[in-house]
Amino acid sequence: MNKEALFFSSKEKELIERPLQSTKSHKNNNISFDEVYEIADTQEFILRGKFQRVALQFPDELLGDASEVSVRLSRDVPAAFFILGDTSYGRNSCCVDEITAEHVNADCLIHYGHACLSPIERLPVKYVFGRQDLEIEKCLEAFETIYQQESWVILTGEQYYANALDKILSELLSRGYSQVVRNEEEYSKEYMAKVINEDIVEARSSGKQLAAIYKDFSVFYVGKESPALTTFAMTCHLHVASFYSYDPVEHKVIHQSPDTDARLRRRYMVVQKARDASVIGIVVGTLGVSRYLEVIQHMRKMIKEAGRKSYMFVIGKLNPEKLANFAEIELFVLVSCPENSLIESKDFYRPVTTPYELYLALSSSIWDKKWITDFSSILSLKPEENNSLNEKNEPHFSLVTGRLMQPSIVKEEQVQIKEESSLCNSQDVIKSSEHRQLSVIHRVHSVSADFHKNERNWHGLSKIKAQTQAAPLEIGKSGIACQYQNEHEH
Secondary structure, three states: OOHHHOOOOOOHHHHHHOOOOOOOHHHHOOOOHHHHOOHHHHHHHHHHHOOOEEEEEOOHHHHHHHHHHHHHHHOOOOOEEEEEOOOOOOOOOOOOOHHHHHHOOOOEEEEEOOOOOOOEOOOOEEEEOOOOOOOHHHHHHHHHHHOOOOOOEEEEEOHHHHHHHHHHHHHHHHOOOOOEEOOOHHHOHHHHHHHHHHHHHHHHHOOOOHHHHHOOOEEEEEOOOOHHHHHHHHHHOOOOOEEEEEEOOOOEEEEHHHHHHHHHHHHHHHHHHHHHOOEEEEEEOOOOEOOHHHHHHHHHHHHHHOOOEEEEEOOOOOOHHHHHOOOOOOEEEEEOOHHHHOOOOOOOOOOEEOHHHHHHHHOOOOOOOOOOOOHHHHHHOOOOOOOOHHHHOOOEEOOOOOOEEOOOOEEEEEEOOOOOOOOOOOOOOOOOOOOOOOEEEEEEOOHHHHHHHHHHOOOOOOOOOOOOOOOOOOOOOOEEOOEEOOOOOO
16 A cells, blocks of 8 residues: 555544643642642732633643642632643643633633743733752752853753752852853843844844854753753754753753754754645644734745645644645644744654744755744744746755755746637637737646545556456356355365
């Protein structure tokens, strides 16, 4: 069977029986329950805003505490609370699920656990990151094995280690590490990512280097391997002197630069595949992040101007089985938050790219290994050259296949319409002037139509002339399937 004719589906039994890795945070550390979930601060937020219907969004690993949090919040707050468990979009619960909150008519949302902090537009939101214990002395030992006292270091990490990081900074300063920074706004993780994204955009237009202040710093990140760490490391890669992460569970230090180089090489390969794609699927991975509609419209326009065909998909949570059902699509571009937009799994049937990578593929820009995570940044990026239709339809050499590729689905031809000596009737021929001009005809080549014709049509019983001989008629079997008349009993 042709591989491209395969279709996939999820196993319903596995989805239903999937165990939740639920943990109760107040049992895993020495911090009180009310401190972990910021009960008093959350009650003050609700009362100050006079909210009546409050949505409480929990990730899977914290669902075990959801009911207790709801009970404690409702003691002194006259409001209705709704627990949101399974998020509508994204691989994790880092995004605010405004869609589910609207289903219960919530007028505010409390987001628990790790968050990507993507800008939203519909609801007031309070983030409760929680708190985790950290063996400070072991973290300090790991830090001292890497850096000298005069080193310039940005100390950052997972959001639930915020209190522990403050203690680590204080201890490092007392040990003579006077160049370690943390709490200043320009050295926070979120601000750094924002400035670096803007730096790439500004550098292309004005040549300004907004992120130059980080070039002498090394980053020390406290947290285990996660999409947040991967995204942040790729963003900072070319803007800092070095990048190290410390896993507080395994108690080991990882130099992120080699891994980041390998990831960027893989992303470069995805960009090359995007250059060859004729049919591109735009996958909506969020309905809450600000300006996502503008980005989708911008990409559709960009794809059309490049002579390609685009389709839009709203499929909720992304998985290989869903995308594999659209075999005609040669490339998918995912519009999602920074932490969910990077897809590196080999399970996907077609490559999945980011909006910025698609911009690089469809424009004449040369990638300098700088990587943008915020999809709204591409709204400020414009192709450096606006090639004509003829130039866009010129074949190019593919670095993936090693062949000349013709990705455009729009072909332009100039034909000379000959003058007719006689007219049959008004319906067959339109009268025109004696000297006919060259007419431009646009032929639309449908890749999906070719796919249906060549791959999804079964030609097993089709008669091929001069190759198929008529078979002689023969008497078939008679009887029932368990034993035909010409079969012997055993």
